[in-house]
Amino acid sequence: MKKLYVDKRVCLGCRFCEIICSLVHSGNKVNPSRSRIRLQEDPANSIFEPVVCRECRRPKCVEACEHNAIRKRSKLGVPVIDKEACVYCLECLKACPFDAVFPDGQEETPLICDLCDGDPQCVKYCPVHPTKTHAALIYTTPEKWKKVKSGPTESALDNKK
Numbered sequence: 001m002k003k004l005y006v007d008k009r010v011c012l013g014c015r016f017c018e019i020i021c022s023l024v025h026s027g028n029k030v031n032p033s034r035s036r037i038r039l040q041e042d043p044a045n046s047i048f049e050p051v052v053c054r055e056c057r058r059p060k061c062v063e064a065c066e067h068n069a070i071r072k073r074s075k076l077g078v079p080v081i082d083k084e085a086c087v088y089c090l091e092c093l094k095a096c097p098f099d100a101v102f103p104d105g106q107e108e109t110p111l112i113c114d115l116c117d118g119d120p121q122c123v124k125y126c127p128v129h130p131t132k133t134h135a136a137l138i139y140t141t142p143e144k145w146k147k148v149k150s151g152p153t154e155s156a157l158d159n160k161k
Contacts, residue, residue, distance in 0.1 A: 001077060004113065004120055004137065005145045006050050010129035011136035013048035015039055017122035024121050025111075034104060036113040037122055050122075050136060053078055053100045053113040061112065064095030076115050083109050115139075 021035040032038075037052040055077040062070045062079055069085035070092055072078070079092075088108040093101040102111040113120075126135035138148060 002118075002139055002141055003055050003077065003145070004052060004115060004123070004139050005148075006052065007134065007136050007138060007148065008047070008049040010132045010134065011039075011048040011050060012127060012129060013039065013041060013043070013046075014127060016125045016127065017050050017052075017137060020121045020125045021113075024116060034106065034111065036102065036111045038102060040099075048136075051098065051100050052122075052137075054098050060095040060097060061092035061101050061110075064091040066091065070112075073114075076118055078115050079112050080114065081109055081112060083107070086110070 015032070017037045018032040018035040018039060019030055021037050022031045022033075023029070025036065026034045037050050040049045040051050041047070059070075059072055059079050062072055067085050067087055067089070069082045069087070070079050071082070073080045081092075086109050088110070090103060090110060092110050092112075093103060095101075100112070104111045116122075120137070120139050123135070123137045123139045126137040128135045134148060138145065140148070
């Protein structure tokens with residue numbers, strides 16, 4: 001099963017991921033506050049890291065929801081929020097150890113990456129680092145991700161597919 005991985009070593013800090021995500025999930029409007037991926041940054045040291053759901057085996061956000069409004073989607077491995085059952089208590093946000101659940105005051109439902117139903121658009125538009133062979137966002141299998149971490153090569157990735 002594929003997962004969304006982040007290689008913070010090559011993130012350019014462009015925020016394309018936030019823009020694309022907001023376009024996809026906000027009716028073709030750029031609104032980064034509605035993005036399900038956020039950029040954590042330390043511009044003074046040129047460090048940028050996209051923060052996105054890590055698709056935990058036992059998601060703390062699911063466990064924290066006392067209203068059974070979040071369940072793990074077995075096909076993709078990401079948590080899904082039932083908007084009807086959600087009371088916007090934000091316990092899921094507090095429970096996430098990776099800070100990858102975001103508040104959405106507009107719809108009063110937490111935002112969690114849904115992998116765009118298995119075709120994450122942020123990956124398609126994440127630019128390849130000028131001195132590397134891949135982008136910061138990679139949607140691939142764990143086996144291929146291990147190859148990227150140990151020494152990225154063009155053949156190790158199918159990032160844009």
